[in-house]
Amino acid sequence: MKKKIKLIISAIAMLVLVIAFDYANAQAPICVVNYNATGLVPGATITVPITLTGTTVGNFQFILQYDRDVLTYVSETHSVPSGLFQVFEPFTNATLPGQVFTKVQFGYTGGSPGYTYSNQTVVNLQFTFNGGSTNIVFYNKSLTVLNTGAQFTYIKANPYGTINLATTFTNGSTSGSYATLTSVSGGGDWETAATWVENKIPSKAYDVFITGSTVTDTSTTGRCHNLTINAGGQLTVNASKSLAVAGNFHLKSDATSTGSFISFGTTTVTGTNTVERYTTGNWNGVWPDPPGTIWHYISSPVSGGTINSYLGSLLNHWNESTALWVPETLPVTNPLVVNKGYSTATTSNQVITFTGGTLNSGDQTIGGLTRTGTGGFSGANLVGNCYPSAFTWNDAYVTRTNVDAAAYFWNGATYASYLSTDASFFKIPAEQGYFVFVTSGFTTGSMNISNGGRDHAGVYLKSSAIDQLSLKVNGNNLEDITSIRFNTASTEGFDGEYDALKLWGVTACPQVYSIIPETNLSINSLPSVTSQTVIPVGFKAGVADTYTLTASGMETFTPGTQIFLEDLVTSQVQNLNTNPVYSFSAVAGSPSQRFNLHFSPVGMPEGKTSNIKIYAANHFVYVNIPTEMSGTITIYDLLGKEITHQPIQSNGLNKVNLNVQTGYYLVRVLGDNATVTGKVFIQ
DSSP states (O other): OOOOOOOOOOGGGSOOOOOOOSOTTOOOOEEEEOOOEEEEOTTOEEEEEEEEESEEESBEEEEEEOOTTTEEEEEEEEOSOTTSEEEEEEEOOTTSTTOOEEEEEEOOOSOTTOEEEOSEEEEEEEEEEOSSEEEEEEEOTTOSSOSTTOOOOOBOOBTTBOOOOOOOOOOEEEEEOOEEEEBOTTOEETTOGGGBTTOOOOOTTEEEEEOSSEEEEOSSSEEESSEEEOTTOEEEEOTTOEEEESSOEEEOBOSSOBOEEEESSEEEESSOEEEEEEEOOOOOSOSSOOTTOOOEEEOOSBTTOBGGGGTTSEEEEEETTTTEEEEOOSOTTOBOOTTBOEEEEOSSSEEEEEESSOBOOSOEEEEEEEOOOOSTTTTEEEEEOOSSSEEEESTTTEEEESBOSEEEEEOSSSEEEEETTSSSOEEEOTTBEEEEEBOTTOSEEEEEEOGGGEEOOOSOOOOOOSSEEEEEEEETTEEEEEEEEEOTTOOSSOOTTTOEEOOOOOTTSOEEEEEOSSOEEEEEEESOOOTTOEEEEEEEOSSSEEEEEEEEOGGGSOTTOEEEEEETTTOOEEETTTOOEEEEEEOTTOOSEEEEEEEEOOOSOTTOGGGOEEEEETTEEEEEEOSOOOEEEEEEOTTSOEEEEEEOOSSEEEEEEOOOOSEEEEEEEEESSOEEEEEEEEO
């Protein structure tokens, strides 16, 4: 049922301006305009009555402006003679370009003295209320000033005289609740009605909710009142487009997912920006924190964030010079610095709220990175993804100056590392803190982050790489991973562009890593792979347990490449191509170098004798026999004296321990279907 609202503005509250003219029947007119209304609900009918009291007039016209998102003109009824009254809707005027008005005009064409009103409502303007609030502003005919001092302007009616109606209006308003628009499950374009359950296009009259779908704003100016992106919802403002939020912006998060917002164009929020992050926590309120406390690395997605977001929790920043965590202290108004990372431990699973300022967007510069400390964490700086969306950690979008390519992410038990130089693309989640290292030999560094690298992905993603082997160890309900790559641009030693350091996790977590003379690596890139390639692999057990080592990526190597895992404790050798899962037992304090990795590229078809590969590493001789064969492996010095021999193990890697002086030795493989001889150097 339509609801008609008539609120009479008393004549006492109105300023009446009278202009005298020399005509016989002129009177001082009073105009009453009823248009103030509150408490409306979307769909209500607004009636704006205009009343003239005891006056005689010739022609008159006035113009009113209102927010067309809030009110929609429907019709009018009037009491003046037919043909004398007109409403022009919409009405435009060159004096105020871009604005749309409604013009109400009475055109009396009869003789003097004009048309007489007798305390009557001459017109009812009817509107539909869509939601929200708007002022209703009256203009004079010229549209150059608002209603203050404005008046009905006279028009010369006929040769018998002119009559002028002059009065001042009090501007009014309509306000009430806002209508709601919710995105459909499939999402779509902001300016398409089918994108919304209610089949309407958003405007300032609507509170908009984006839930479990991806919406893209491709309009010149997308508009709404309040905007809420629920957990799982995604909104993108395209480049050269804009979004105007007249109310508040709210990005929500829960235990299952987080909302995501990307602005490649221009976004303005008149009200308050609020961004949530769901955080797991178990801190018991005791300091120092007990073992097993859950820590997260975070970064503020709004420019006005303060440490008040983490009131009642532990919140630290990292000091590169001392390699220590420094607690944040009161007052709670202390800012969370944009692009800076923090570590936090909350007392329970909860939603953390960042409030205030603007949503971080646009290209970002992360400066002030230093390398002034000593030890393994020298040059480590904790920075953060300041966007309310993920962004891509790749040199296509990240420009580094004196900063290594690796980014290190705390996963709750240990660090995962990713290289910006990879062809793979890794997505850093919204509000995520991470470590980067200033390159050795420099004392300062910086990074520039491109807004174009933003993405709605909420997890780490990667594409397949070439010549990349990954080893993941599981045990004690925890896991760690290391990778070995082959890249002609890399070096044998540590290279900040292609290697990543091994950063230790919690004591209880198993750790796996590559060993090079200078340090330990989580990512180890080497220039090439040959049949003599042997890579030492370290392992650290947090507790006594049975562990599982799982290899992946063998398919990224040249077809026929065989990869062997050698357990230096049990002397077991396993072909990872045919069996990528290896189980073993270990206790805390076991030898750090637990394994060797052997790579044996096969360049000839199966069954050829050149398929047998002979090489040495340290005091060991390795013979890879990939086919079925029986016979003997014999080793001689260069004078032909036999040093040792042992039976052939078919379809695998044979290992011979030599306790001899440094020098060259001959290795002879005498099999039932092939004989091969090779020379090795023993260090």
